[in-house]
Amino acid sequence: MQLEAHHIVPKNQGGKDTIKNLITLCQQKVHQGKITLNAEGVSGFNDQIAQRTMQGKTYLYQALSQIAPLFKVLGYQTDRSRKSLSLPKEHDVDALCIATLNNQTNQLIDYHRENFYTIKFRAKQTRRRYHDLPRKGKGRVLYQVNIQSGGFRKGDIVRVKNKWISLLNSIYSNARLAFARIKSEPGSAKPEDCQLLLRCRTVIWNYSL
Structure with missing residues (x-):
């Protein structure tokens, strides 16, 4: 009996030559249709992703080398x-x-760490349009009802009641401004109780110790 290695996922369909995609079978019975392969192999999909990643890295290296030595x-x-x-x-x-x-x-x-900053990106709006589940009598409900309230938008830095400085995280459906929950500070406030200090920025620099 002649045994040969076969690809579980054919190479013309993106199958690889790795051990996970190879199986040893009887040559005659496979080609005569007496044996059907039900095994799952490894496709080349991940390899295609890796190829595109490497292409992106190559482009990035070329672009950076035009600015400074790389x-x-x-x-x-x-x-x-x-x-x-x-x-x-x-x-x-x-x-x-x-x-x-x-x-x-x-x-x-x-x-x-005398001049140490943490830098993070903060989106001005969310791509999510609706809540996952419909509500009884309302159907699909918008995820973000109020884009702004009283002239304030998500990400603004405000002074709350002339005492606390907070970052506006979201706006409730009742138009109240919501902030990060910090002990002894209000979690939300009315727009008329807030004063705008700085408009929302997509790139936030925080000085850290």
């Missing part, structure tokens, strides 16, 4: 540099190690 650093190099300097595992430490790893002058930069 050096690529591997993860193990960053890890080794960080451990040699006895520094903690933090994002800013990794950035410091990456920036100084290929420094031709071998100049070391002292690690500190």
